[in-house]
Amino acid sequence: MLGKLSLSALPLDQPIPLIAGAAVVVVLLGVIGWIVFAGHLPYLWKEWITSVDHKRIGVMYVVLGLVMLIRGFSDVVLMRSQQAVAYKSPGFLPPEHYDQIFTAHGTIMIFFGAMPFIIGLMNFVVPLQLGVRDVAFPTLNSVSFWLTATGALLVNMSLVIGEFARTGWWPSPPLSEVTYSPGVGVDYYLWAIQIAGIGTLMSGINLTTTILKMRAPGMSYLRMPMFCWTALASNLLIVAAFPILTATLAMLTLDRYLGFHFFTDERGGNSMMFMNLFWAWGHPEVYILALPGYGVFSEVISTFSSKPLFAYRSMVAATMAILVLSFMVWLHHFFTMGPGGDVNGIFGVTSMIIAVPTGVKVFDWMFTMYGGRVRFTTPMLWSLGFVVTFVVGGATGVLLAVPPADFVLHNSLFLVAHFHNVMVSAVIFAGFAGYGYWFPKAFGFKLHEGWGKAAFWFSVTGFVAVFAPLYVVGLLGMTRRMQHYDVPEWRPWVLAASAGVIVMAIGVVCQIVQLVVSIRRREELRDVTGDPWDGRSLEWATASPPPAFNFAVLPEVHGEEAYWGVKQAARDQRRLREEPSYEAVEMPLNSATGVICAFFATLVGFAMIWHIWWMAGLGLLGAFATFVIFAWRDRVEYEIPAETVARFDRANRATRAEALASLRRRAA
Amino acid sequence: MDPGRHGRRGRIGRGWRILGRVAAVSAAGLALSGCTGILAPRGPVGGAERTILFDSIAIMLAIIVPTMIGTLAFAWWYRESNTKATYRPDWAYSGRIELVVWSVPLLTIIFLGGIAWVGSHDLDPAKPLASDKKPVVVQVVSLDWKWLFIYPEQHIATVNQLVIPVGTPVDFSLTSSSVWNSFFITQLGSMIYTMKGMTSRLNLQADHEGTYHGLSTHFSGDGFPDMQFETRAVSPDAFQAWVAEAQGGGGQGGGGQTLDDRLYRDLTKQSVADAPKTYHAVADGLFERVVSGKLPPGPGPNAPTGGTPPDVTPKGGTM
Amino acid sequence: MSDATANAPIALRPRPDPNHLGHTGNREGSRAPGRGTGGPAPKRIVVGYGFWVFILSDIIMFAALFAAYAVLRGGTADGPSGRDIFDLDTVAIETGCLLLSSFVCGLATLALSARRALLFQAAMAGTFLLGAGFLALEMREFAGLLARGDGPDRSAFLSSFFTLVGCHGLHVAAGLLWLLTMMAQVLTKGFRADILRRTMCFALFWHALDIIWVAVFTIVYLMGVL
DSSP states (O other), rough: OOOTTGGGGSSSTHHHHHHHHHHHHHHHHHHHHHHHHTTTTTHHHIIIIIIHHHHHHHHHHHHHHHHHHHHHHHHHHHHHHHHHBBBSOOOOHHHHHHHHHHHHHIIIIIIIIHHHHHHHHHHHHHHHTOOOSSOOOOHHHHHHHOOOOOOOOHHHTTTTTSSOOOOOOSSTTTSSSSSTOOOOOOOHHHHHHHHHHHHOOOHHHHHHHHHHHHHOOOOOOOGSOOHHHHHHHHHHHHHHHHHHHHHHHOOOOOOOOHHOOSSSSTTTTTHHHHHHOOOOOOOHHHHHHHHHHHHHHHHHHHHTTTSTTTTTHHHHHHHHHHHHHGGGGGGGGGGGGGOHHHHHHHHHHHHHHHHHHHHHHHHHHHHHTTOOOOOOHHHHHHHHHHHHHHHHHHHHHHTTTTTHHHHHTTTHHHHHHHHHHHHIIIIIHHHHHHOOOOOOHSSBOOOOHHHHHHHHHHHHHHHHHHHHHHHHHHHOOBBBBBBBBOOOGHHHHHHHHEEEEEEEEEHHHHHHHHHHHHHHHHHHHHHHHSOTOOOOOOGGGSOSSOOOOOOOOOOOSSSSSSHHHHHHHHHHHHOOOOOOOOOOOEEEESSSSHHHHHHHHHHHHHHHTOOOHHHHHHHHHHHHHHHHHHHHSSEEEEEHHHHHHHHHHHHHHHHHHHHHHHHHHHHO | OOOOOOHHHHHHHHHHHHHHHHHHHHHHHHHOOOHHHSSSOOSHHHHHHHHHHHHHHHHHHHHHEEEEEHHHHHHHBBTOOOOSOOOOOOOOOOOOHHHHHHHHHHHHHHHHHHHHHHHHHOOTTTTOOOOOOOOOEEEEEEETTEEEEEETTTTTTEEHHHHHHEOOOOEEEEESSSSSSSEETTTEEEEEEBBTTTEEEEEOOOOOEEEEEEEEOOOOSSSGOOOOOEEEOOOOHHHHHHHHHHHHHHHHTTTTTTOHHHHHHHHSOOSSSSSEEEEEEEEHHHHHHHTTTOOOOOOGGSSSSSSOTTTTTOOOOOO | OHHHHHHHHOOOOOOTTTTTTTTOOOOTOOOOOOOSSSOOHHHHHHHHHHHHHHHHHHHHEEEEEEEHHHHHHTOOOTOOOHHHHOOOHHHHHHHHHHHHHHHHHHHHHHHTTTTTTHHHHHHEEEEEEHHHHHHHHHHHHHHHHHHHHTTSSSSHHHHHHHHHHHHHHHHHHHHHHHHHHHHHHHHHSOOHHHHHHHHHHHHHHHHHHOOOOOOOIIIIIHHHHH
């Protein structure tokens, strides 16, 4: 009836996961209880859970990402403290827990921390920057988000019910095959990633279509803001790479569930094929995350330097070059598997070539500041911190692309430090830069600068303090994923890295405090202009927060930096454009399809993990029924009357007129 | 760009040279002080790899340090409050800068690409080392979770200890009995993966006597951190003496056992932190039978682990 | 930015669907091709385009399965190889069923454009029967292999064969379910704009399955027997 599930799945005999799991469950129940009893549920349901508004979904993605980043960071604290004490001693985490923790850390950070954070920013910003009202498929967008949330839920369920994978975040066979990993851990991984992956794929299709087919009149490709270009590249990569992951994980699932022989190394199976397929997705994935990050920095550096982006077309070319090259480097994960001099040489060189467009980007950011008026706001600090730290990560990356260097550094903590160096600065720094930059757009008030700067300095200092020692200890031959070690030379560096985590943790706390303080002082941080940073692209043309329909009238675009042009014209002519004639706007209705679908997906995932076949069938049936009911709706849109649109736009124009007047007063 | 900037750049260049020297000195210090790791190689392979590593680091530093300084300098000089800086609100393109911006990374990569191409051929792990001495052949099997070393020419085998003669190339053939591992002696250079059903090749040599740390670098399950072994590089004479001792049933953990298929099966069962062992003889073709799958793979966690008395015949009988 | 920019009249073409959200559905003669000149493309273009992108991603997934098949083809582990198990006659009939069903599906699309409900339903029913026939033959082939002990756990070659062909079969099965849903929708709701778009997507999907089958037929069956 319940498959493999029984009471023994609960960690009743293991205090650490039991307490951690129980605490999470209690907090979660507390939050849900508070929402229900304080009467917030109808609001949440109507305005957020069933919303198909890209801005709301974007915000929910970012919230999911932030929560999961904290979850992943708590794994860091555990791992670093284990390694701090596990010198010639077993430490406090036995291998079966330690192995779950580093697997969960990688999985959560990549799939449920970084991905939702970046996708959330793209979701929120891209339609606004393109000057349109929503993404191409608003309801599908909601389904995508809720499927991602399902994946996150399943991964976290494994904390309390059963176990998580103990294979590392890429579950390489034969270790991940049922012979060597008989528990449900790998199954949790597989179903969580598979379900979230479908959400990501659909989100990629959605945003690709949005960027290619839905842009404001006059917004030709070479007038799109840089962030939209990088979002386009990232989503094209999602569309091209995620299906490979889906197929690969499906093969591993068949191996585990039905005794297939794809990767077993028996009866003709081939574990090497898993690695090839996995990294054919895995390396583009790096750029799926990093490219939108580059886009955020382009926007932030240009805005806060009060200058256009230097060499925009060159940046576009570099972005697209990275898109293509990212598929040609996966073999550098196999330098140490003995493929021979020619193969190693070729893929060493292709891996390095990717540094060329990336290097161009760095120089172009540098020259964007040249001749500018640089304002050191928190997002700008994150961007500068990114450039300075990222070049180190890039350089060590090129270093690892030299096969003989990789022969001694592969799998070492040097490698770990390298990819954290690039991923944290290109993705997490970008995420926080974007978070601070677009927060006032989303909520109508700025984030507190003081706490933001504190968060930046502690995070960057902590980041350097963690990873500089890891580079060194990697050179001393320490390899990754060690639950304990006996080499005395490694000890001081490991301790130094652990100390760095404390500094980083202070940064995390500052980040949380910043949000709380900003919400409490929102009236003094309020931005009424809708354009708090003197922005250059269209998202700043509308009010903050934007109305459901984003723009009263779709903006006409006449050049690069669409909104900057409008502002310049207004300044030159000392007046706003004439008031347009307003028309009613149709917007898609809310839909519970996404969340209900996610409910059934959770059911299917959980049932498959525990071999409860009837429940899986029920879940699939439910999901199909949900789609049929969605398809049967007669009303899919609601109309916002022209008067409402006009009232909104007149108010927005009034603030712009006021801003123009104050500008003139200041000039005079 | 105005001509006045050249002088400033010259100063930055000097500063950078000093910084580079500091970096080089500290790197060298690290190499000398550490008696472990890849910065203190004890063989030709590791030595060549360290040279490539240092060369590449130097080339990369020559690019990234000016970039870091330039970024911070631009940001600081063009800060909003600096009235001396010229604001160029529409300056967003310069063909000359673009040319430099694309060619600097491109030239660097062409240069480094050459190093990579030549290096991956010269240091290909499968390539035999140039030497007038006949290499010692060692077959390596990674087991859950220990290392088995077979010396086919000496007909002996060891677990978790590797003894090699100094100044003589060692020709490794490697495979795995179950999950993947990666064989690495940090001070001798070049790691290589061990994979079930496949044979990988590695050639190393130790130039100095000593005990070196060997480990697996690819995560292989709960017992992974204990997949460590000592590599003792001894003089050729001492090596001969050790072989003779082992053949006579001595050596570390020696008990006069012959490593045959049955004992090998016992070895494949999961166990952690096994004490070093020496077998005075090995069944012929054992390694080949492991690679070809004629000997069963490691049974994984579902088999009873550890402590099986050697007289118990595993289920299914011997082959 | 020139002065012309600021003076340019804000173009507001009086349209029944100014925001292209598609409540009027199929808008002929739109000036918005989606290249950024006339604003967002009409809903029909957006939906079709998005679905094409999905089909491309699906084809990439199949490409991964084809790659796995190519790698594992020789991994028969002393079991049967393609030559031993493929029956080209059955496969030829399967192929005929599927290609014909695509043709009939095309007729259904024509009937839809002509708004002829009865013809549409008949053609869709024909498509269904041919698709179901294909699926039945495939399942018979699979059942035969399983009965002989040549299931997917026999060898890596059979694993990849069952997965690749089975995944296509699963797509056909999902397509049949979708087809029935579309028939029911047209029956109850008539030729509504959103239903027309969905039927267009279904037709795209069905034809794409044909393309994939042609590859399966060539690479798996023909090259397997040769």
